[in-house]
Amino acid sequence: MIKKARGLKVGFPLYKNLDSLDVLGPLQTFFYAGFDNWLLAEDDCEVESLEGVFIKPRAVFKAAPQLDILFVPGGSDFTSVLEEGPRGKNTYLDFLTEQAQKAKLVCSVCTGALLLAAGGLLDGQTVTTHWAFKDVLRLFPCTVVEDYRRYVHSGNRITGAGISSGLDEALYIVSVLEGVAVARRGQLSMQYHPQPLLHYGDPADADRSDEPGLPDQIRSDWQVAETLQQFQKWIAAV
Secondary structure: OOOOOOOOEEEEEOOOOEOHHHHHHHHHHHHHOOOEEEEEEOOOOOEEOOOOOEEOOOEEHHHOOOOOEEEEOOEOOOHHHHOOOOOOOOHHHHHHHHHHOOOOEEEEOOOHHHHHHHOOOOOOOEEOOOHHHHHHHOOOOOEEOOOOOOEEEEOOEEEEOOOOHHHHHHHHHHHHHHOHHHHHHHHHHHOOOOOOOOOOOOOOOHHHHOOOOHHHHHHHHOOHHHHHHHHHHHHHHO
């Protein structure tokens, strides 16, 4: 039997062009732990992910309860957030900073770390993000790990690496808050036992010798340089 939500509230602040797995993978992990998941957005309209998945918010930011866990997903385009301006005038970033004050854990996966950093919520912390965007995260006053670990716990901040890392990170969060037994039950329920056919999950993986140029190709395809410039411009203006 699946546990009903026990009141530990997890919030996912949504924005246009987020990565759906950044939300739905951790959300399902928290669901099996019996947590109370909240999909949140600035308004009550469906939010379209980068893959074309439409996600309906449960509540708007102004009506959100105080969250125990703030979990910021990554995405491919931050224009909808950054164009609102600096903290204090930015609805999305202001929501993050307000919720972070009383949250037990402030978390992100993938490039969601860039939004936490833009909100001033990673200052002085040791952090990670998707391997292709680490130089963007280094624009902010935090320490970005050089390796490819799946998540980093620093104070009450937990940042995850790229996309699929959200599953590992969410299981870790469950183990921290509810214990290993609850995390194991969720892992078994989801049959989460990754055995990839290929081995190019990060730039240091075994298959790099076959395609050494692939990381640079992905950086180009994902317009990482443009994202770097976008954040540089935003930082210079605040």
